[in-house]
Amino acid sequence: MDADVAVVGVGTMGSMTCWQLARRGASVIGFEQFAPGHDRSGAGGETRIFRTAYHEGAEYVPLLLTAQDQWRELEAETGRSVLTLNGGLMIGPPDGALVRSVLAGAAAHDLPHELLDEHEARRRYPQHRLEPGEVMVLDPQAGFLRPELAVSLAGMRAEELGAVIVRHRPVVAVEPDADGVTIRTAERRWRVGQVVLAAGAWSNRLLPRHTPPLTVQRLVMTWFVARHPSWFDVERFPIFIRETGAHDVSGWPSLDGAYVKVAVNYGYDRVDDPDRLERGVDDGLLVTIRTAVRDLLPDLVPEPVRIGAYMDGYTDDRHAVVGRPDGLPNTVVATGFSGHGFKMAPAIGRAAADLVLRGRTALPIGHLDPARPAAASPARLRTVAADLAATARTS
Template identity: 55%
Template sequence: MTRFDAEVGVVGVGTMGAQTMWQLARRGVSAIGFEQFAPGHDRSGAGGESRLFRTAYLEGSHYVPLLRRSRAEWERLGADTGVRLLHMTGGLMIGTDGSTFLESVGRSIAEHGIDHEFLDTDALRSRYPQHAVRAGDVAYLDHESGYLRPEVAVALAASEAERLGGVVHRRARVTEIRMTDAAVEVHTDERVFRFPRLVVSAGVWTSQLLPGITPLHEVIRIVMTWFPTATPERFTEDVFPIFVRQSDGFDISGWPSIDGATVKIGLNNGWDRVADPDLLDRTPPDALFDEVRDAIRTLVPGVVPEVVRAGVYMDGYTADHDAFVGPLGWDDRVTVLGGFSGHGFKLAPAMGIVAADHATTGATDLPAAFLDPSRFSVNVTAADRLRFGRRVSR
């Protein structure tokens, strides 16, 4: 009879893995997590001090129930730890009247009764003079939006999981995942761990875990930028909500000032492909600086158009820009989370629930079927199975 080390193993205790561990621990499920760095590290997609939390969702109204559940869980994690993780500043969605962008946002609002205001051009210009408002620019002010503190949120989810009985191995290099009839094995430099169920939440390293799944997500480099302001009082969170703006040929997002001196504003598009996540180039390209400075000059004139800080991160992008979350097609003992395509952090608590549900009961009540990995073509050979996970985590 096989002796298991815990009921569930979790490979990757970052954004999604820490939430999965927290959910499992709250249910009294024994779980062991393996993290190649430490929870809250900045080497993938969870750095940069702040992440948007949007409820009037331009990516599709079907996300709204997951977002609302995530908000409740973020607030619970904050209450349990005594740390404010979610700052509900409201969120401005600014664009051209009648644009596809604003139509998508409006659809989420209408279908789910999201608390909001619609600001016409004059109202937008009057209430938010920090933005350069052109004729035809309008906005939704989503009162159910704000921002999250990513590094501390991941670290606290992991520490809460440990407080409740979970085990997290930090700086733990996983060298192989092996499927046997008796167990799912996780091989580290120290020993072999055996589990009846496994969750793989390895972020941008997921493409190294999933041979034979087509299309694999692409790893894309993301650059975040900070700009100084001579009037920091105009960019505090009580007067300057988070925003997403598509106008004048630019697509940008911004946050209130956290440090009282700089404002984080960045391009929404990923920049270029990363061939190997272990070899990420953290030097931003000059062309990006030129583009984002042009955007600042055009759209946010109260910010000095000089990049005084830049952070380079990564995320995995799928072909349809929706994540894959659910059982691995050819072995349902394994649940996989990946490919969040630049908009996953806010959803992490709901994704942790989905992963914990699948790892314990094989199903979930949350409306996440549209993220099922089975929507992608799968062509897994016997050789793929033998090679599965040779480079899981480093």
């Protein structure tokens, strides 16, 4: 045996899984086709939203609170900062889905939050141009993560603890059997006891018959110059998610005092081949982005100075797939994070390590079970693919 466990894909979930396994004494080999911390798939673009008042489902809250602790442990073990809790604003009409679900989640789990009416919201956060009647929910436990840094640090920490990370080597085959798993790269064959598959947008290529198919979506992020840069400092400008009738956007404070990042949900594009992610934008998308920024954030010059394109794998029901797929011995999957997985990554790594080392986890991941019908319905997936393009979101 080359190791107890192989982790295929040392991206967001794979790096955290390597770290969580290594700190518990398992021998681990991680395989990454690029290098941990690269920006070519799910983890690029400098920042990711962290929040615990979760409109995707109150069942995530305990997992997110665990993740928050685990982010702090990663920081303590590496001496670096990856999570900044500068607050989060959920902005929209009071009867809209975003505001209603955030308030419901906060109430169900007794999370601190503040509801700002239109007047108070305008007074405290003049960076946003509000529509009449819009409100803000301020979540003081929200903020942002540094994705490339976090993935690099988790990989480096795993190596310090004894893990081996094989960089710039794509895995070409994963072959589980009753006694272990064979992993093949172009150069050689590796033999391990168990495997964790965390290949993100490439997941459909590995064991496609046993894992629910993912639809890969391209997501574009854009950076803008502010007229008054200090208004967008970390201390003054919480991360935000905003739904108006016309626009659906999210944004982050300026990290460098120069640029402010905004992501406009334009419906996203389907990626047929993750090796050929289109990184440019066409004129129609540029107009959509400029219009949203001009209408909602008047202090930003609405011409993007930087554009980045990334991708993520989406399941049918937009919940990830984490667990042991039926019929596959010695295999754990962690994939399909559907545009909102980064914040929970170290908790997912911990759950994957539990499944490998103990066969079960106390973390609440029942809603991510690979066998749940909504995740594993390829026929329905085909019918929702077009609709998904219009409604997939990030954060």
